[in-house]
Amino acid sequence: MRHIPAIKVVAFLLGVLLAAPLPAQTVYRVVDEQGRVTFTDNPASGGDEVEVTPLPSVSSSRAAPKASAQAPQRRAPGRPFMPYDRFMIETPRDNTRLANPTTAVELSVSPRLRDDHQVRLRVNGEISQSALHSEAFWLANLPAGTHQLQAELLDSQGHVRHQTPPVHITVAP
Structure with missing residues (x-):
């Protein structure tokens, strides 16, 4: 009869436990x-x-938007803090009407967000989302009415270096 060293048995059992889904x-x-x-x-x-x-997930990787003759022209966001050529809220678009009080907010940042930079989200001038290294945020339980969204780019010291143009959304009652 062949004996298996105890360390291999423990390693196997640990692997099985880690691979098994954890209960809620x-x-x-x-x-x-x-x-x-x-x-x-x-x-x-x-x-x-x-x-x-x-929570539902939001992918921060997006395909480039297709050019359309019907697409509304967005005003230029101003000259972003270098090294970014583009820093703006891509979705939701300005003057969007939402039937649901939960929505994804996705940014367009070009080139990609640097490792030492973060973004935070403001709703009606108040910080809604803490600074994260992300181009996507979730807003939940927005009250009915019109709201202004704006993202801020923070440098490695946490200083605001740029803001997106404001985007207005209306949550239907």
């Missing part, structure tokens, strides 16, 4: 006496169980 973790919503809401994985906290669904 239960999350509980807890409201304290002051009305503050926190989330925990501790069922003893006395909170209500919350169903957590994964």
